[in-house]
Amino acid sequence: MTRGHHQSRVCKDRTPIGRHMLVPERDGRRVVGRLSLRMMLAMALVAWPPPSFLHTQEVGADPAVAPVLQQDALQDAVSRAGRNVEEAWEAFHRAALGGTLASPAIQAKIERDLHEARRLLAAARAAAQISDHRAVSTYTRRIEDMSARIQHDSRMRKP
Amino acid sequence: MYTLLQSTKVVFISLAVTVGLVSITWGADTTDMVLIPEGEFTMGSKHHGDEQPHNVVLNAYYLDKYEVSNAHYRDFMQAADHPAPAYWDDPRLNKPAQPVVGVNWHDATAYCQWTGKRLPTEAEWERAAKGPDGSPFPWGTTIDHSRANYGQHEGKTTPVDSYPNGVSGYGVHNMAGNVFEWVHDWYDPHYFQVSPALNPQGPAAGYNFANQGPVKVLKGGSWLAPETSLHSSHRFWNQPENNSYGVGLGFRCAMSAAQEDRSIVQHEFMGALISMGKEQWNEALQSIDRAIKQDPENKEYQQTRMIIMQQIQQ
Numbered sequence A: 001m002t003r004g005h006h007q008s009r010v011c012k013d014r015t016p017i018g019r020h021m022l023v024p025e026r027d028g029r030r031v032v033g034r035l036s037l038r039m040m041l042a043m044a045l046v047a048w049p050p051p052s053f054l055h056t057q058e059v060g061a062d063p064a065v066a067p068v069l070q071q072d073a074l075q076d077a078v079s080r081a082g083r084n085v086e087e088a089w090e091a092f093h094r095a096a097l098g099g100t101l102a103s104p105a106i107q108a109k110i111e112r113d114l115h116e117a118r119r120l121l122a123a124a125r126a127a128a129q130i131s132d133h134r135a136v137s138t139y140t141r142r143i144e145d146m147s148a149r150i151q152h153d154s155r156m157r158k159p
Numbered sequence B: 001m002y003t004l005l006q007s008t009k010v011v012f013i014s015l016a017v018t019v020g021l022v023s024i025t026w027g028a029d030t031t032d033m034v035l036i037p038e039g040e041f042t043m044g045s046k047h048h049g050d051e052q053p054h055n056v057v058l059n060a061y062y063l064d065k066y067e068v069s070n071a072h073y074r075d076f077m078q079a080a081d082h083p084a085p086a087y088w089d090d091p092r093l094n095k096p097a098q099p100v101v102g103v104n105w106h107d108a109t110a111y112c113q114w115t116g117k118r119l120p121t122e123a124e125w126e127r128a129a130k131g132p133d134g135s136p137f138p139w140g141t142t143i144d145h146s147r148a149n150y151g152q153h154e155g156k157t158t159p160v161d162s163y164p165n166g167v168s169g170y171g172v173h174n175m176a177g178n179v180f181e182w183v184h185d186w187y188d189p190h191y192f193q194v195s196p197a198l199n200p201q202g203p204a205a206g207y208n209f210a211n212q213g214p215v216k217v218l219k220g221g222s223w224l225a226p227e228t229s230l231h232s233s234h235r236f237w238n239q240p241e242n243n244s245y246g247v248g249l250g251f252r253c254a255m256s257a258a259q260e261d262r263s264i265v266q267h268e269f270m271g272a273l274i275s276m277g278k279e280q281w282n283e284a285l286q287s288i289d290r291a292i293k294q295d296p297e298n299k300e301y302q303q304t305r306m307i308i309m310q311q312i313q314q
Helices: A016-020 A037-047 A066-098 A104-129 A133-155 B004-018 B070-080 B105-114 B122-130 B257-277 B281-294 B299-313
Strands: A029-032 B033-036 B039-043 B054-058 B061-064 B180-186 B216-219 B236-238 B254-256
Touching: A066 A104, A066 A133, A104 A133, B033 B122, B039 B122, B054 B122, B061 B122, B070 B105, B122 B180, B122 B216, B254 B257, B257 B281, B257 B299, B281 B299
Parallel strands: none
Antiparallel strands: B033 B061, B039 B054, B061 B254, B180 B216, B216 B236
């Protein structure tokens, strides 16, 4: 028998691999197909699912867990939006009580924006209840922009 | 001619006054008011565009030395059956000596009228605050917490006679801080550019900002306001029917010096009528003569004197 020459023969090895596969010999090493046993073991370890504590959960990986996580994310977004509106209101309230608003026209604009921000917040909450991700995202983004504008306008000084 | 109708009127009025059915305010009480003499001052400042400096001349007037207190406002509520303002039950703000807060412009106007007075114009308020020296703050040129209640330093309003170090040159208390004060005038940011020099009363009508309704002027800053709102020329605003943000919103009253004289004349005339009702003709003559001395052109007074003289001569 020459080096590198493969001969197929029934393997007398009593391991499951040995029993059910042709195991050609090469250089005295048992080879299954083109892969060594060592390589097969390595591939099996990589493919095998690791213990759960080593595994980060993927959305959709476990149908029972995913909806809860999605709802939590929506509620977080709505809570953040609520805090934005609160901070905007506080900035305006401080300026109104302190007599530091730039003009009655600015005050009227801020009051309209606050009213709109509260309306959007109510809409975001309703959208979160029915897990409408896109709507929640749209509303909370608008609330964030509007709240920033209210805070800016509240801090403007008279010319 | 002492007609039956006239005699009936005299008897009715004197009887009504005697039994207390009619409470006549002979004239507004000037106790705790300061007389601001006729004179000129520079209204406004360079702080903001709506405070353009300009010269103003005012007739003499009286201004309340103190902001209207909860105690006085309670008297008004009870006598006039007027509803309580916002924060009436707030223990931080409702002690008798603290200024009343949470009132709107109509509340303030009603109170002043009940006392025979009125709200000051913005010009009257500012002149009283600046004092004879025209200083930017009632007491001088710089501000600190020993002079006024502002910036939430106290966390509440303080009694109306607090901060003696902050009294204006005319002797008026708390013209800076404590509570924002309603005045008579509508707010218009451009008014100072066009206002008359003599006794300006503010624009004839308010400006409807962004369809939110016209607003009245507020002066003086409050216990919540930063120091930038406390200089005597500072102008803020609120809708007259609104007491929102009223936790630091009150007022004080004013009276024209000429109005006070008018009240004295009316007092004398009523005195003459009462004496006529009692058929005390000599006393009636003395009263009507004092009234005519103050108002010699008044035809009603002259006719009344003729009636009295006819009775004396009979």
